[in-house]
Amino acid sequence: MSLVSDQELVLFHYRDGLDPARLHEIEDALFFDAELRLRLAALRETLAAAAEAWPRCEADADFEQRLWQRVMPAIGAGASPAPWHRRWLAWIEPLRPAPVALASLVLAALAIGYLLGQQRSVDAPAAAASLLAEDASARVLRAYLAAHLQDTERAMLVATHSPGDGESAQQLASDLLESNRLFAAAAERAGKRALGQFLRELEPVLIELSNEDGAVAPALGDEIRQRDLAFKARAAAAALQRREFATAAQSL
Amino acid sequence: MTDAQAQWIKAARRGDAQAFRHLVEPHARPLHRVCQRLLGDAASAEDALQDALINAWRGLERFDGRSAFGSWLHRIAVNAALGQLRQRRPETGFDPVDEDDPHAGFLPEAGGDPFEHASGHQFGQRLADAMAGLSHAERGAFVLRHFEHYPLDEIAPALGLNVNACKQAIFRAVRKLRIALAPSRSES
Numbered sequence: 001m002s003l004v005s006d007q008e009l010v011l012f013h014y015r016d017g018l019d020p021a022r023l024h025e026i027e028d029a030l031f032f033d034a035e036l037r038l039r040l041a042a043l044r045e046t047l048a049a050a051a052e053a054w055p056r057c058e059a060d061a062d063f064e065q066r067l068w069q070r071v072m073p074a075i076g077a078g079a080s081p082a083p084w085h086r087r088w089l090a091w092i093e094p095l096r097p098a099p100v101a102l103a104s105l106v107l108a109a110l111a112i113g114y115l116l117g118q119q120r121s122v123d124a125p126a127a128a129a130s131l132l133a134e135d136a137s138a139r140v141l142r143a144y145l146a147a148h149l150q151d152t153e154r155a156m157l158v159a160t161h162s163p164g165d166g167e168s169a170q171q172l173a174s175d176l177l178e179s180n181r182l183f184a185a186a187a188e189r190a191g192k193r194a195l196g197q198f199l200r201e202l203e204p205v206l207i208e209l210s211n212e213d214g215a216v217a218p219a220l221g222d223e224i225r226q227r228d229l230a231f232k233a234r235a236a237a238a239a240l241q242r243r244e245f246a247t248a249a250q251s252l
Numbered sequence: 253m254t255d256a257q258a259q260w261i262k263a264a265r266r267g268d269a270q271a272f273r274h275l276v277e278p279h280a281r282p283l284h285r286v287c288q289r290l291l292g293d294a295a296s297a298e299d300a301l302q303d304a305l306i307n308a309w310r311g312l313e314r315f316d317g318r319s320a321f322g323s324w325l326h327r328i329a330v331n332a333a334l335g336q337l338r339q340r341r342p343e344t345g346f347d348p349v350d351e352d353d354p355h356a357g358f359l360p361e362a363g364g365d366p367f368e369h370a371s372g373h374q375f376g377q378r379l380a381d382a383m384a385g386l387s388h389a390e391r392g393a394f395v396l397r398h399f400e401h402y403p404l405d406e407i408a409p410a411l412g413l414n415v416n417a418c419k420q421a422i423f424r425a426v427r428k429l430r431i432a433l434a435p436s437r438s439e440s
Contacts, residue, residue, distance in 0.1 A: 007423045017404045017419050043426070047398065053379045054399070059284045059294060067280060068273060069303050075309040076269040113285060147318050154323065157401040168282045168322065174254065175320040225254045234403075 004029055009043055066176055070107035142240045145183050156230040159209055159216040169216055173209035265312055272309055279322050283329040289395050290333040302334035337388045382432030386425050393418050394425035
């Protein structure tokens, strides 16, 4: 009898909720244990059968009209979401940082941190300032990048698990494409070659996804699965978040 | 975020309901599907989506652009659907899952895969019965993990559970589905 429980097998299937060491142990056990492989295959068949048969009730043709007939009265008349201070300060709206400008700010912060870092050996106070600048800019970049990778993972998972729902994947991917390029450039400039390379690897997939119309092409779904891109994106986001957590813990 | 989307958001934040509609309309059907998976019927899904859109309108100021707008909206819709799920019938105490053997649940059937055990109407009915037997936490956790690909550490707070309870909920949902889809084994 295998020492891998059913619950662990479910968590292994989703690659979630097990620590990396246990994941490796189960991978090894699957290699040697034929019964365990059969159990995993049976689990996957169950999940596939359940997903296949899960009721799909497409909204009818009048759905949008009905929905907005109900929503508009609730949000329309005199229910502005804008608080008084936003309306009063509407004149500074053009100064709101757009995502591209924000990413540029992050890049600038990285550059400042780098330049300050060059003077480290010359001047002790400047060294402290450089460390702070480097740390702050890197933390901002890590937080944004982790969120970006999570969204990218979600787009790829929609593409692979719900290929008929191409519109969702298309919308997500087109939102992510531009920021992916900026993050790749930022990572390369910061000397994070592996991360930059991975982000560059995601770019053609995001381009293809953002060009999909209605349904995701099976070949694209296969490619995402074969190269394990969704899992890699999740792992990269988790690594960034762990590093952020460790940095925050050190600063306490 | 596209430039057009940013413009719609800006206008909606100033109180332009039509701009909000333009912004949200492309997401309405996919969001309805999510709510329907969680709640099981189209009418409840529509109610949940209505709540979600009103909540999104009221909370538009809090959207900071760190995630895609669609992802932000998705979470609001999931929360609205979960809110409805919690207001439903009280949970029953009946639980057909045998917890004695933690390793036996996914042994393959002698007769083949779950598709072969039941088909057509019979299969759909068994699954419908199994889903009706899922607790709110089991259904919510399973749908969010399996269909919506949420990680456990996001599902748990959304359902008001700790991560271990969330793992248990998914596991129990899967086992109930397994039993429903493989009647020969559970009857033997």
